[in-house]
Amino acid sequence: MDWTGWIERWGEPGVLAVAGLLVGLGFGFFAQRSRFCLRGAVIEFWHGRFADKLAVWLLAFSSAVVLVQALVVAGGLDVSTARQLSARGSLSGALVGGLIFGVGMVLTRGCASRLLVLSAQGNLRALLSGLVFAVVAQAALGGVLAPLREAISGWWVVEGGPSRSLLALFGVGPWDGLAFGALWLVVAVFFAHHSGWGFWKWAGGIGTGVMVALAWFATYQVMSHSFEPVQIQGLTFSGPSAEWLMRVLSEPGKPWTFGLGLMPGVFLGSMLGAALGREFKVETFGPGYSLPRYVTGAVLMGFGSMLAGGCAVGAGMTGGAIFAVTAWLTLGGMWLGGGLADRLIDGRHA
Structure with a gap:
């Protein structure tokens, strides 16, 4: 692949935006067809039902780990220069943010990526929640909520470098990370087989994980072939959501980024998946769907994602695939927060 030629022709911003668009198309399509959703996986796990949603999430997560470590x-x-490993991080922000995000995703019945996917197939509840999520994420990043985020983040910090890598802390390397991912892939295949055959469960789950790895690979290739400083980055939704919000509200002319290409790509890919499955349907707030519940959940997810350094995909899968300590702590917080919220707020199986 002639990355240097593409960069010379379109520039780094153009190549990054196109890469984000293509990765987003794949992610949106596979996530829509497989019903990929961390919230659904968390609820199935805590209810002791190892069914489709848990199988899909495990397939996606383990596939991402295997492919990233194989690369x-x-x-x-x-x-090594990824923000999740090289920059100073916050363990308190990761844990508290993960817990808050987990509660929020149960209230909105979907994480940040799931809201975008549902919006593309006509779910106006998800669209509104996604807009609130973006506003609060921006407020937490550089607005009125930033001081609170910074205060919580300062409780327990960790320096960048080996101290942020689980592999380095355990004294192992990428081969061990690959073996760990392969082990979980075997577990995922077992649960997927146990929950029954479904083409899109398998293909969509694995495809979603592949897109997470491709995001890392594409931005790394641009960084490696560029004469300008380019930051390697993975697939996430909190930062790009806030970025798109500010792009709409500010003057035009700022350079394009991977995240700016990612968001419309996911939306279009989800629309394509919904059209293939004939699942496009306009859904609004009706009986059983409380507007305050969704807005509250979106607020919690927006703040929690910026506090944790990413959403369920950005911190959980993208950061988890490179074994960032904060990402795994965030992921644990999301599983715990989601389980507690489902038990205490919904209480269907109390």
Whole structure:
């Protein structure tokens, strides 16, 4: 692939935006067809039902870990300069943010990526929640909620480098990370087989994980072939949501980024998946769907994602695939917060 030629022709912003668009198309399509959803997986797990949603999430997560670590082993990817590993991080922000995000995703019946996917198939509840999520994420990043986020983040910090890598802390390397991912892939295949055959459960779950790895690979290739400083980044939705909000509200002319291409790509890919399955349907707030519940959940997810350094995909899968300590702590917080919220707020199986 002639990355240098593409960069010379379109520039780094153009190549990054196109890469984001293509990765987003794939992610949106596979996530829509497989019903990929961390919230659904968390609820199934805490209810002791190892069914489709848990199987899909495990397939996606383990596939992402395997492919990312395989790329590192093969020399096609170096994640050492990724923000999740190289920059100073917050363990308190990761845990508290993950807990808050987990509660929010139960209230909105979907995480940030799921809201975008549902919006593309006509769910206006998800669309409104996504807009609130973006506003609060921006407020937490550089607005009125930023001081609170910074205060919580300062409780327990960790320096960038080996102290932010689980592999380095355990004294192991990418081969061990690859083996760990392969083990979980076997577990995922077992649960997927146990919950019954479904083409899109398998193809969509694995495809979603592949897109997470491709995001790392594409931005790394641009960084490696560019004469300008480019930050390697993965697939996430909190930052790009806030970025799109500010792009709409500010003057035009700012350079395009991977995240700006990602969001419309996911939306279009989801629309394509919904059209294929004939699942486009306008849904609004009706009986059983409380507007305050969705707005509250979106607020919690927006603040929680910025506090944790990413959403369920950005921190959980993208950061988890490179074994960032904060990402795994965030992911644990999301599973715990989601389970507690489902038990205490919905209480269907109390």
